[in-house]
Amino acid sequence: xxxxxxxxxxxxxxxxxxxxxxxxxxxxxxxxxxxxxxxxxxxxxxxxxxxxxxxxxxxxxxxxxxxxxxxxxxxxxxxxxxxxxxxxxxxxxxxxxxxxxxxxxxxxxxxxxxxxxxxxxxxxxxxxxxxxxxxxxxxxxxxxxxxxxxxxxxxxxxxxxxxxxxxxxxxxxxxxxxxxxxxxxxxxx
Numbered sequence: 001x002x003x004x005x006x007x008x009x010x011x012x013x014x015x016x017x018x019x020x021x022x023x024x025x026x027x028x029x030x031x032x033x034x035x036x037x038x039x040x041x042x043x044x045x046x047x048x049x050x051x052x053x054x055x056x057x058x059x060x061x062x063x064x065x066x067x068x069x070x071x072x073x074x075x076x077x078x079x080x081x082x083x084x085x086x087x088x089x090x091x092x093x094x095x096x097x098x099x100x101x102x103x104x105x106x107x108x109x110x111x112x113x114x115x116x117x118x119x120x121x122x123x124x125x126x127x128x129x130x131x132x133x134x135x136x137x138x139x140x141x142x143x144x145x146x147x148x149x150x151x152x153x154x155x156x157x158x159x160x161x162x163x164x165x166x167x168x169x170x171x172x173x174x175x176x177x178x179x180x181x182x183x184x185x186x187x188x189x
Contacts, residue, residue, distance in 0.1 A: 036098050037061055038180055040088040043157060045081040045144060052081070054155065054184040059090060067182075074187040075146055083126075083142035085111065085157065087180065102140065102159075106132035109179075111139025112158040112171040117188070122148035124188075126155070136165040146188050156183040 039061065043054040052075055058067030075081070087098040102109045115124040125145045128137035158181045163174035171178070 036096070036101060037089045037091060038087050038098055038159075039090045040086075040095070041157065041180060041182055042086045042088075043083060043155075043184070044086070045075070045083045047076065047079045047081045050076055050079065050081075054186075056182045056184070057090070069184065071184060071186065074189045077146055077148050077150055077188050079146055081144040081146075083144055085140055085142075087159070099140065102138075106138045106140075107134055107136070107165070108162050110137060110160050110163045110165065110167075110174060110176075111142075112160065112169070112174065113139065113142065114156045114158075115153060116156075117148055117151050117153035119148065119151045122151050122153070122188075124148065124153070124155070132165070134165065137169075148188055150189050152185070152187050154183050154185050156181070 039057060039059050041056045045052045045054070051072070053070070053072040055070040056067050057070075058064075085099070087102065089096040089098055111128065113126040113128075115126060117124055125147070127143045128139040128141070129143050130138045130141040132138050158171045159179040160171055160174050160176040161179045163171075163176035165174075167174040
């Protein structure tokens with residue numbers, strides 16, 4: 001009799017552990033603020049029919065192989081450009097558009113753009129032209145003006161997550177965490 005009760009108890013415990021284990025997966029709660037993998041950054045700059053595309057791709061993410069740069073051509077000295085930036089995770093099929101998430105959470109993100117040009121009296125002005133729900137800059141859309149003769153230089157793009165807003169327009173003052181930082185070597189003719 002005692003053996004029969006033990007067998008029944010073991011059977012109940014076995015079945016209970018199976019039910020508890022199989023039901024546990026339904027209770028998984030995903031963190032909506034998990035950092036997305038950003039493998040591709042495409043910064044498209046347009047001046048009429050003059051389109052310059054700056055693209056950085058790193059399919060294995062940070063820490064693996066070096067990423068690759070593709071720049072479609074030179075900029076025109078003295079010209080103004082309208083810019084838009086797109087971020088993707090190309091390890092997904094089809095590629096996941098991370099830009100849409102930034103648009104939805106624009107109060108928690110901000111892009112910062114800096115430039116360096118190889119001449120003393122050259123300047124490149126980059127302005128953010130889009131704003132979040134609180135009226136602070138986001139930087140998915142930009143305007144650029146090259147007040148410069150022919151030269152070489154760079155444009156650095158930084159995306160901050162949860163920056164202080166408003167800030168002084170620099171990524172150092174904004175705080176937060178850096179989701180993306182990439183520098184493109186450019187030519188102005």
